[in-house]
Amino acid sequence: DIQMTQSPSSVSASVGDRVTITCRASQGISIWLAWYQQKPGKAPKLLISTASNLQSGVPSRFSGSGSGTDFTLTISSLQPEDFATYYCQQTNSFPLTFGGGTKLEIK
Amino acid sequence: EVHLLESGGGLVQPGGSLRLSCAASGFTFTNYVMNWVRQAPGKGLEWVSGTSGSGVDTYYADSVKGRFTISRDNSKNTLFLQMNSLRADDTAIYYCAKGRGSASSSHDSWGQGTLVTVSS
Numbered sequence: 445d446i447q448m449t450q451s452p453s454s455v456s457a458s459v460g461d462r463v464t465i466t467c468r469a470s471q472g473i474s475i476w477l478a479w480y481q482q483k484p485g486k487a488p489k490l491l492i493s494t495a496s497n498l499q500s501g502v503p504s505r506f507s508g509s510g511s512g513t514d515f516t517l518t519i520s521s522l523q524p525e526d527f528a529t530y531y532c533q534q535t536n537s538f539p540l541t542f543g544g545g546t547k548l549e550i551k
Numbered sequence: 552e553v554h555l556l557e558s559g560g561g562l563v564q565p566g567g568s569l570r571l572s573c574a575a576s577g578f579t580f581t582n583y584v585m586n587w588v589r590q591a592p593g594k595g596l597e598w599v600s601g602t603s604g605s606g607v608d609t610y611y612a613d614s615v616k617g618r619f620t621i622s623r624d625n626s627k628n629t630l631f632l633q634m635n636s637l638r639a640d641d642t643a644i645y646y647c648a649k650g651r652g653s654a655s656s657s658h659d660s661w662g663q664g665t666l667v668t669v670s671s
Contacts, residue, residue, distance in 0.1 A: 445613065478657035480596070487646055487661035488588075488596060499659065531596050535657050538610035540586070540598040 446470050446534050450543035456551040461522045465546045467515045467532035476536035479508055479517045482545075483528045492517065493535075522548075553577040553660040555647045560665030567637050567669070573630040573647030573662060580628040581605070584650030586658060587621065587632045589643035589667075599645070600632065604653055615641075637669045 447470035457463050467477065475495040480488040490499050492508040495515060505520040519526055527550050532543040559571040573585070586601040600621040601610045609621050620633040630647055644666050648658035 476655075480658075482596075487663060488658075489661075490657055490659045493651060493657040493659075533596075533598070533657065535655050538601060538655050539612045540601065540610075540655060542596045542598060545595040 445539055446473060446536065446541055448532055448534055448541050448543040450530075450532055450546050452546060453544060454547040454549060456549045457522055458551045459522050459524060461551075463519045463522060463548065465517045465530055465532075465548075467510075467517070467543050469513045469515075469534055469536075472512045473534045473536035475511050476534060477508075477510065477515050478533045478535055479506075480531045480533065481526075481528045482531065488531065491530075519548075524550075553649060555649065555660060555662035557645065557647050557662045557665040560645065560667045562668045562670065563637055564671050565638060565669055568633070568635045569637065569667060571632040571634065571645055571647075571665060571667070573632075575628045575630065575647075575649070578649070578660075580623075581625040582653065584653060584656060585623060585630045586648045586650060587630075588646045588648050588658065588661075589641075590646070590664075591640070591643040594643075597643075601650070601655070602630070610655075634667070637667075639669050641667060642669050643667060 479492040482488040496508045587599040606623045618636045644664040646664045647662040649660040650656040
């Protein structure tokens with residue numbers, strides 16, 4: 445199975461800050477990586493598929509990059525509604541696997 | 552608009568069984584992989600199982616293989632998860648999630664989840 449490692453596990457930041465979350469796969473997955481946002485008590489929401497493809501309706505301050513084993517999610521200018529937990533997921537092959545999550549908190 | 556509605560969760564004793572359902576609407580159900588993803592209290596997301604559009608191909612996480620069975624009724628636009636030999640560490644919110652395509656893919660729509668609690 446492909447293991448996904450996210451870092452950091454938590455980060456504190458302020459409104460307007462630029463934040464980067466990283467995700468590493470235990471083996472190459474090309475661009476088959478997705479990013480999700482989850483707020484407390486809610487289902488996850490797909491932000492980005494195939495490493496950099498922004499889903500419809502997702503603000504352009506979110507961006508994704510990477511290929512192979514190393515990926516990043518960047519939020520260019522944090523807004524109050526962005527404070528949440530973020531997960532990466534490899535979609536290269538079954539069983540699909542998630543990273544452990546990154547909790548983005550207000551500083 | 553895509554809509555996914557899970558049901559069937561509840562309290563079950565260790566070793567017991569439970570069957571979850573997910574009623575889907577708003578898209579051509581048979582064209583998409585469907586998945587179950589769970590989240591234990593205070594923990595991260597864990598992909599549990601997926602099935603191809605036809606239901607012929609099924610996939611499982613190692614943690615549930617041999618105990619859980621995924622299936623679908625395309626005539627009723629419904630996804631199922633039969634859970635047997637339940638353990639305390641199966642306690643979680645179980646989400647139904649639609650794949651973006653016909654193969655392994657990200658999940659672009661999710662239900663609200665159904666809570667399964669395994670406890671004596």
